Amino acid sequence: MKVINHIREVRQRKGITQIKLAEDLQVTRQTINAIEKNKYNPSLELSLKLAEYLDVPFTSLFYLDKSEENAE
Amino acid sequence: MKVINHIREVRQRKGITQIKLAEDLQVTRQTINAIEKNKYNPSLELSLKLAEYLDVPFTSLFYLDKSEENAE
DNA sequence: ATTATATGTAAATATATCTTTACATCTTGT
DNA sequence: ACAAGATGTAAAGATATATTTACATATAAT
Numbered sequence: 001m002k003v004i005n006h007i008r009e010v011r012q013r014k015g016i017t018q019i020k021l022a023e024d025l026q027v028t029r030q031t032i033n034a035i036e037k038n039k040y041n042p043s044l045e046l047s048l049k050l051a052e053y054l055d056v057p058f059t060s061l062f063y064l065d066k067s068e069e070n071a072e
Numbered sequence: 073m074k075v076i077n078h079i080r081e082v083r084q085r086k087g088i089t090q091i092k093l094a095e096d097l098q099v100t101r102q103t104i105n106a107i108e109k110n111k112y113n114p115s116l117e118l119s120l121k122l123a124e125y126l127d128v129p130f131t132s133l134f135y136l137d138k139s140e141e142n143a144e
Numbered sequence: 145a146t147t148a149t150a151t152g153t154a155a156a157t158a159t160a161t162c163t164t165t166a167c168a169t170c171t172t173g174t
Numbered sequence: 175a176c177a178a179g180a181t182g183t184a185a186a187g188a189t190a191t192a193t194t195t196a197c198a199t200a201t202a203a204t
Binding site for chain 1: 190
């Protein structure tokens with residue numbers, strides 16, 4: 001069961017660059033890029049910071065993909 | 073800034089053992105124990121599964137400790 | 145006291161998350 | 175065309191998360 005995130009959409013809607021988001025959250029730009037490109041999931045701590053920073057409900061930013069009920 | 077979790081309290085309130093929780097979520101009992109004892113944070117995927125399984129709002133189960141604003 | 149169940153913990157190992165450095169590509173404006 | 179800013183990506187290394195096995199302690203019931 002995979003995790004879906006809507007970071008890119010929310011970030012772009014707010015006119016924020018990956019660079020600014022990374023700097024403000026004290027991670028590297030590559031980390032933001034990798035997460036947006038679904039290379040891996042953010043840690044719980046970073047996830048909470050992202051939702052807070054982007055000012056959206058946590059579960060609208062991250063949720064489980066129910067279509068892959070049986071998948072790895 | 074650390075992550076606070078209320079897994080133990082919610083789990084006990086529901087009368088669920090670490091063993092059952094671990095089995096139902098397909099992780100080991102040691103993983104549940106370590107998370108409850110704050111050895112480390114759950115992954116984002118496991119965090120989402122925990123909130124769903126325990127049937128509580130995500131941000132009432134996990135949140136950032138604002139009292140450690142400047143701490144590592 | 146003994147048994148059963150639940151919880152705590154440790155070491156070794158595997159995989160996931162994140163950083164650093166570096167270079168490539170894309171887009172937009174001039 | 176050129177430059178500047180934004181994004182994509184890769185390899186090597188560090189730290190975090192999770193498993194496996196094993197043993198210890200706690201608690202409650204009989």
